[in-house]
Each structure stands twice: as structure tokens, then as C-alpha cells.
Amino acid sequence: MLKKTKTLGYNGNYLGPVVELKKGKTVTIRTVNRLSEATTSHWHGLVVPSSVDGGPHQVVKAGETKVVKFKVKQNESTLWFHPHPMGKTAEQVYKGLAGLLYVKDEKTKETMLPQKYGENDIPLILQDRKVKNRNVLGYADVEKTDGALGDTLLVNGTINPYFNVKYSQLRVRLINGSNARNYVVKLSDGSSFKKIADDGGYISKPKNVKKIELSPGERIEVLVDFSKRKIGETVSFETNGVRVVNFKLKDKQGTNLSALAPKSGYEKPLKTLSTVNQKLTLFGMGKNVEINGKKFDETRIDIKAKQGETEIWEVYNKKDMMGGMTHPFHIHGVQFKVLERNGQKLDNQETGLKDTIAIKPDERVKIQMTFKEKGVFMYHCHILEHEENGMMGQLKVD
Numbered sequence: 001m002l003k004k005t006k007t008l009g010y011n012g013n014y015l016g017p018v019v020e021l022k023k024g025k026t027v028t029i030r031t032v033n034r035l036s037e038a039t040t041s042h043w044h045g046l047v048v049p050s051s052v053d054g055g056p057h058q059v060v061k062a063g064e065t066k067v068v069k070f071k072v073k074q075n076e077s078t079l080w081f082h083p084h085p086m087g088k089t090a091e092q093v094y095k096g097l098a099g100l101l102y103v104k105d106e107k108t109k110e111t112m113l114p115q116k117y118g119e120n121d122i123p124l125i126l127q128d129r130k131v132k133n134r135n136v137l138g139y140a141d142v143e144k145t146d147g148a149l150g151d152t153l154l155v156n157g158t159i160n161p162y163f164n165v166k167y168s169q170l171r172v173r174l175i176n177g178s179n180a181r182n183y184v185v186k187l188s189d190g191s192s193f194k195k196i197a198d199d200g201g202y203i204s205k206p207k208n209v210k211k212i213e214l215s216p217g218e219r220i221e222v223l224v225d226f227s228k229r230k231i232g233e234t235v236s237f238e239t240n241g242v243r244v245v246n247f248k249l250k251d252k253q254g255t256n257l258s259a260l261a262p263k264s265g266y267e268k269p270l271k272t273l274s275t276v277n278q279k280l281t282l283f284g285m286g287k288n289v290e291i292n293g294k295k296f297d298e299t300r301i302d303i304k305a306k307q308g309e310t311e312i313w314e315v316y317n318k319k320d321m322m323g324g325m326t327h328p329f330h331i332h333g334v335q336f337k338v339l340e341r342n343g344q345k346l347d348n349q350e351t352g353l354k355d356t357i358a359i360k361p362d363e364r365v366k367i368q369m370t371f372k373e374k375g376v377f378m379y380h381c382h383i384l385e386h387e388e389n390g391m392m393g394q395l396k397v398d
Ligand SMILES: [Cu+2]
Pocket: 289, 326, 327, 328, 381, 382, 383, 386, 387, 391
């Protein structure tokens, strides 16, 4: 017998609407909190002043309404929003509070990239949830030493979905909205697809890949080419043998755009600096997680920076005797370029802007960013339970 379960959502039962933001426009968003507890609305990836960023300091109490207003200044990208209140982030996200933000720019229409929402441009929000033994969304009794892990993959809130493909090129925006799980996503027949965007927007040299990796909080946009497939064929995206979505090819509208690439709308290659301004060490598992040997303290500013300045941060994931684990490192209010992984330089044109980066045990990454907005911003591990266990610090931009 079917059993109903309690979920949380924005303007609905589970997850939220896709909110389209236009570059250059000023946006007003009102959060009406009808929960029985405090929440916040954090705009993950949005470059805005911290006063409207929706971090742990911008609490919306139960029954209250909060309005934020900001100007959208960044390029086309797939961002998302979720709660960020102290101690309740993980549970609220787990129960369904998350939604997507698409930044659109009128000037980048010439990209020719598919952009008919739900037709040739679809989001896939990946979230694992424990649904067996009728434990649907019961957060309290889910195993969560290193973050809540489920036994079933939900995609856009549903199990085992399919999509009827009607165009020769399908743009897919993949979002890891899970509390803790990492995904490696491949096509079921092993064929390649084109990566066109990272967290913060287009990459200038789209790349054919056979798999993509997504840690919690990360987004990647890809193009899947159906032009050489036969109508009636099916192919799936899979992760670790589990089907993410089954594509059923019904029609092949549109020309063969396999050579298409974004012509603009990406950040120009940066003049790379060499001085490392900050060194951060991520360490620990379970409850014993820390950054630079410290747990989060809301009364302490850990790092100071100046508005308009460009800095390089070196972030190291120090392994422990158990070997350690991957930590997805996220910074609020800024987008960065990844310069190096373990001393290996990355191709500036094959990587886009990012706001979250998976750092494996013993890995050292160098990232470069320019602080465009003022205020106190969080940086933290995006395993939501690690963040709540104190794997978070505060950056103050003056
Ligand atoms: Cu972590």
C-alpha cells in the first residue's frame, strides 16, 4: 500500500520552480517562511553582496517574510538555491528544499545552444534518498556519519524517469543536489557527449567527454548528440550502474549542430597570478571535521579580502590514517577559476567558472578569483552534514 510522507518545497510539495534571472536586471525575491522553524534562502553561485546571499546570518524565522533585492551581473549559468540556516540546512534540503536559478543573457542568444525549457534544454537534479522500508524522507534515522546517504536515486524528485527526445541536440543541466553523495555520470552505451558549462557558466572550448563527475553542489551542462541515432532508439544516463534518466528518441528536429559551441558569454581567460594569498587545509571525517584546524565560529572572521582584488587560494585536503574522503569545497558570493590540481596546470579554456570543487584526499588545488561584492561570506564543505559539524569559515570582503 502506498504511504504518504512529509516533504518540503518552494511554492509546491517538493523542490521548487526554476527561477529565470536576466543579466543586467534587478530582481526582488520574497521568501515567506511557512515552516515551523527558521530557514534562509541561499542563492548558490550568485555573485551578490552578503546581505542578500541568504547565508546563516540572513535568517527568516518561522512565519516571517523576507525580501531581498539584487542586480544580476554575471553570465549565463545554472545556479541553484537552498536553505542555509545553522544546524538545519542538511535536514531541510534532504526533505526537499532546493530549486534552480538560470541566469540568462539576451546578448548570448547567438550561442545557438538549445534553450527551449523542457523540450531541448532540461535539468536533472540528482538526489539520493532513503525510501526503502518506508523510511521516505525520515531524516532522523538515515545513516549520516559523513552526510545523509540514500538507497534510491531521485531525479527531479522522481524515481527512474524517462524523457522523450524530439531534437537532434539535447542540452542537459546536471545538478548534484544530494547531501553527500558523489556521482560519475556516463551514457549507457559508453559514447561521448559534449561538456559546455561548469558551475558558473560556459567553457570557451567545449570538450567531448565520456563521463562527468559531480560532487554535492556542483553543476555541469552537457550536449547530447542524437543526430546519428535512429528514431525509436533509447539510451540512458547512468551513475554507478543506476539509471539516471532514459532517453527515448522520438524525433530529430533541428539541424545537426554537433559543431556548435558557445560563441560568447564565458569569462575571458584570466591573467594568471602566481602569489598564493591563502592556504586552507581541509581535514577530518564524521564529527571531527575542520578547516585549518578550526571549527566554525560565527563570531570569528577567518579570512579578510578587499573588494576588487584578485587572489589565489591553495586548498589542500589532508588525509588521515583512514585515508580521508573527498570534500566539495564551496565559496559564497564569488566564482573562481581552477588553476592547478596537484601542481598540474588546467587548460583555462576547457574549464569554466566554478563555485564548488571536489577535492580528493591528499589533493591540492589552486583557485583564482576576484572578489566583486562586499560582506561576510561563508566558505565550507558542501557535504551538508560536514558543514553543520563545523567545516565552515567566514570570509570578510571590505
Ligand atoms: Cu566534507
